[in-house]
Amino acid sequence: MILSGWEAVFFWVFSIAAIFAGLLTVMARNTIHSALFLISSLVSVAALFILLQAEFIAGVQILVYVGGVMVLFLFVIMLVNVGEEERGREEIFNRSRQVTTSVIFCGLLAAGLLYAINVGYEGFLKRDEAKIQAAGSERRAREQHLATSATGSSRITTDAERMGGSLYRYASLPFEIASVLLLVAIIGSVMLARTLKQEAAVDDVAPDVLQKEAAHDPEVVEAHNIL
Amino acid sequence: MHLLLLKLFPSAFGLLLQEATSGRASLAWEKAQHPDLSKFLVIGALLFIIGVAGVLTRRNIIVIFMSIELILNAANLNFIAMSRYLQETGSVNAVAGQIFAVFVIVVAAAEAAIGLGIVIALYRNKETIWVDEIDILKW
Numbered sequence: 001m002i003l004s005g006w007e008a009v010f011f012w013v014f015s016i017a018a019i020f021a022g023l024l025t026v027m028a029r030n031t032i033h034s035a036l037f038l039i040s041s042l043v044s045v046a047a048l049f050i051l052l053q054a055e056f057i058a059g060v061q062i063l064v065y066v067g068g069v070m071v072l073f074l075f076v077i078m079l080v081n082v083g084e085e086e087r088g089r090e091e092i093f094n095r096s097r098q099v100t101t102s103v104i105f106c107g108l109l110a111a112g113l114l115y116a117i118n119v120g121y122e123g124f125l126k127r128d129e130a131k132i133q134a135a136g137s138e139r140r141a142r143e144q145h146l147a148t149s150a151t152g153s154s155r156i157t158t159d160a161e162r163m164g165g166s167l168y169r170y171a172s173l174p175f176e177i178a179s180v181l182l183l184v185a186i187i188g189s190v191m192l193a194r195t196l197k198q199e200a201a202v203d204d205v206a207p208d209v210l211q212k213e214a215a216h217d218p219e220v221v222e223a224h225n226i227l
Numbered sequence: 228m229h230l231l232l233l234k235l236f237p238s239a240f241g242l243l244l245q246e247a248t249s250g251r252a253s254l255a256w257e258k259a260q261h262p263d264l265s266k267f268l269v270i271g272a273l274l275f276i277i278g279v280a281g282v283l284t285r286r287n288i289i290v291i292f293m294s295i296e297l298i299l300n301a302a303n304l305n306f307i308a309m310s311r312y313l314q315e316t317g318s319v320n321a322v323a324g325q326i327f328a329v330f331v332i333v334v335a336a337a338e339a340a341i342g343l344g345i346v347i348a349l350y351r352n353k354e355t356i357w358v359d360e361i362d363i364l365k366w
Contacts, residue, residue: 002261002262002263003261003262003263004260004261008259008260008261008262011262011266012259012262015266015267015270018270018274019270019273019274019277022273022274022277022278022297023277025277025281025290025293025294025297026277026278026280026281026284026285026290026294026297031287031289031290034289034290034293035293038293038296038297041274041297041300042296042300045274045300045303045304048267048270048304048307049304049307052267052307052308052310052311053311053314054307054310054311054325054328056325057303057307057325057328057329057332060329060332061300061303061332064332064336065296065300065332065335068336069296069335069336069339072339072340072343073289073292073293073339073343076289076343076346076347077289079347079350080289080346080347080350080356090286090357091286092285092286092287092290093284093285093286094283094284094285094286094359098283098284099284102280102283102284103280103284105279105283106276106279106280106283109276109279110272110273110276113272113275113276114269114272117265117268117269117272118265121263121264121265121268124264124312128316131316131317132315132316134317135315135316135317136315138317139314139315139317159314159322159325162322163322163325163326166320166322166323166326167326167329170320170323170326171326171330174330178330178333178334181333181334181337182333182336182337184337185336185337185338185340185341186340188340188341188344189340189341189343189344190344191344192341192344192345192347192348193344193347193348195351
């Protein structure tokens with residue numbers, strides 16, 4: 001897969017945007033700014049997915065991450081008090097020794113990963129060169145009838161269709177398990193985020209805890225008595 | 228002595244640069260103009276490392292969660308790039324990477340819901356979101 005022309009420009013713009021927005025997510029003092037930078041990083045990565053002809057995943061990324069998860073994050077940031085952090089009174093990073101160690105570790109990780117990617121990719125190309133040539137001509141013949149995309153150098157694909165087919169054909173059991181996982185996550189987060197009053201209202205508090213709380217919060221007992 | 232070094236340095240440096248990059252600079256430019264799979268993997272690796280750095284250095288538990296999202300997203304980018312590469316080689320089950328990415332997104336959504344529920348419960352009981360102040364399990 002070689003990108004050229006406008007596709008290369010598209011790639012560089014969005015990859016640099018993703019990296020910078022990711023860096024700013026980690027560096028920003030204000031947590032809301034952090035969340036907004038994370039959103040722009042996720043959108044840039046979604047653009048890279050489109051470039052990789054995974055349009056469906058790009059759509060899912062924007063709908064689920066930006067539309068769902070990040071809105072949840074923003075609500076939670078507004079629910080907890082982060083005023084001191086914004087006003088610059090609190091240190092946002094760990095102690096300097098920890099930070100130095102982590103940065104050195106991350107640098108080593110970066111060097112190792114970049115080296116591994118370079119060496120591995122050379123090996124990949126050497127192994128698959130003939131296959132890519134053979135599959136390339138076949139693909140070009142198959143894609144002849146598809147409409148051209150906005151960049152002009154590639155075609156609009158039918159990969160979303162193929163992906164949906166494969167999802168139900170080869171991954172239907174994990175798909176069902178994922179739906180159960182989401183159900184468990186919904187119930188779990190509702191259970192975790194209840195207040196004591198709400199717990200008392202459904203008789204889910206130990207009697208001795210209820211007695212202790214009654215002293216400084218009569219509303220808890222009231223909620224329990226309604227039951 | 229200093230003057231001598233200053234005089235020698237530019238020419239020596241220029242020579243070294245020419246030696247080290249003979250052909251390589253133009254190759255790098257060529258590669259930058261025509262990015263391939265390895266570029267996507269590099270971007271994925273960089274995003275992953277930024278996420279790891281965020282988890283290790285920040286004190287705010289919500290920002291740590293956001294860094295974890297960044298890590299998962301980097302993994303997704305790798306999955307999709309590899310899936311595209313397999314499509315290029317004409318592999319039979321080339322969209323497996325995309326299916327895996329869908330499941331990663333599902334797990335990330337579930338993780339965010341549970342994690343933020345825990346943050347809310349924690350804030351209600353401890354009145355803090357700094358991870359170094361949440362140390363009940365420390366002996």
